[in-house]
Amino acid sequence: MKRARIIYNPTAGREIFKRHIAEVLQKLEMAGYETSCHATTGAGDAKKAARVAVERKYDVVICAGGDGTINEVVNGLAEQDYRPKLGVIPTGTTNDFARALQMPRDIEAAVDIITAGHTIPIDIGKMNDSYFINIAGGGRLTELTYEVPAKLKTVLGQLAYYLKGIEMLPSIRSSEVSIEYDGKLFEGEIMLFLVALTNSVGGFEKLAPDSSINDGLFTLLILKKTNLAEFIRIATLALRGEHINDPNLIYSKANHIKVKSKEKMQLNIDGEYGGLLPAEFNNLYRHLEVFVPIDDIRPEDKAE
Numbered sequence: 001m002k003r004a005r006i007i008y009n010p011t012a013g014r015e016i017f018k019r020h021i022a023e024v025l026q027k028l029e030m031a032g033y034e035t036s037c038h039a040t041t042g043a044g045d046a047k048k049a050a051r052v053a054v055e056r057k058y059d060v061v062i063c064a065g066g067d068g069t070i071n072e073v074v075n076g077l078a079e080q081d082y083r084p085k086l087g088v089i090p091t092g093t094t095n096d097f098a099r100a101l102q103m104p105r106d107i108e109a110a111v112d113i114i115t116a117g118h119t120i121p122i123d124i125g126k127m128n129d130s131y132f133i134n135i136a137g138g139g140r141l142t143e144l145t146y147e148v149p150a151k152l153k154t155v156l157g158q159l160a161y162y163l164k165g166i167e168m169l170p171s172i173r174s175s176e177v178s179i180e181y182d183g184k185l186f187e188g189e190i191m192l193f194l195v196a197l198t199n200s201v202g203g204f205e206k207l208a209p210d211s212s213i214n215d216g217l218f219t220l221l222i223l224k225k226t227n228l229a230e231f232i233r234i235a236t237l238a239l240r241g242e243h244i245n246d247p248n249l250i251y252s253k254a255n256h257i258k259v260k261s262k263e264k265m266q267l268n269i270d271g272e273y274g275g276l277l278p279a280e281f282n283n284l285y286r287h288l289e290v291f292v293p294i295d296d297i298r299p300e301d302k303a304e
């Protein structure tokens, strides 16, 4: 019999998962899974629980939570030689990763996709010693993700980021950096740099419109120094996915990226604080198998 381990964050989003556990277990049982659950207890617990699932050789790990919990689960799986298949049930405030996989927000619909059993291999990002699923980067602007109070996020969701962004705009300043990417070099003043795995990031659904989840490449975005008016213009273009050819931006694909600066710059990894520069990014090609809807499988994405 196949074995599945559910790792869920009881505090994620609007805290709805608990009410659906009986139905979720029943659906998995009917699909031939012997399933057990782990409710996370706080920061770092989902990573530990994923490691335990690896040790116990579960076939499948199902993560119910937002991007924060999935990030932790992936950090628990990514380092290991044996990696169970990953199922995602999006129950967080931010579910960029699930959206990139085209997983539905409805809990039972997401479970149906997992029990249908179609998987694709996806790339995982590594920044220094940590793994990420959506995006990493640096620059004053990326700091706003952890300046938004948790309570405000629960109530307002994405809107909270925008409100905070508007409040912070006048204080954003540039930093001098050096960025090496697949043999190319950028040196100069930037507002921010982003290293994206998926196309949908922090409410900007077209930030990296041509990104593929399993081509082994990051989308690198470097926003050069701009004034406030230019910055707002580019952010507006980015909402529509029309920023790619703007002269203030470098938009490129790369597998390996190194960023350093003489200044102190904070890093952000999947929306959380990720330490300080320097940073080295590696794209781990098709590192995890994840469940996706059948119509999400393009011929080139199929498991090898």
Ligand SMILES: Nc1ncnc2c1ncn2[C@@H]1O[C@H](COP(=O)(O)OP(=O)(O)OP(=O)(O)O)[C@@H](O)[C@H]1O
Binding pocket: 009, 010, 011, 012, 013, 014, 040, 041, 042, 043, 044, 045, 064, 065, 066, 067, 068, 069, 070, 072, 091, 092, 093, 094, 095, 150, 153
């Ligand atoms: N039992 C718990 N109590 C409080 N916090 C928890 C608990 N379990 C996990 N967490 C923390 O909650 C964080 C956010 O969770 P997650 O991303 O799943 O939900 P979310 O609602 O999308 O939250 P956010 O948008 O604020 O990141 C996790 O990174 C983890 O550190």
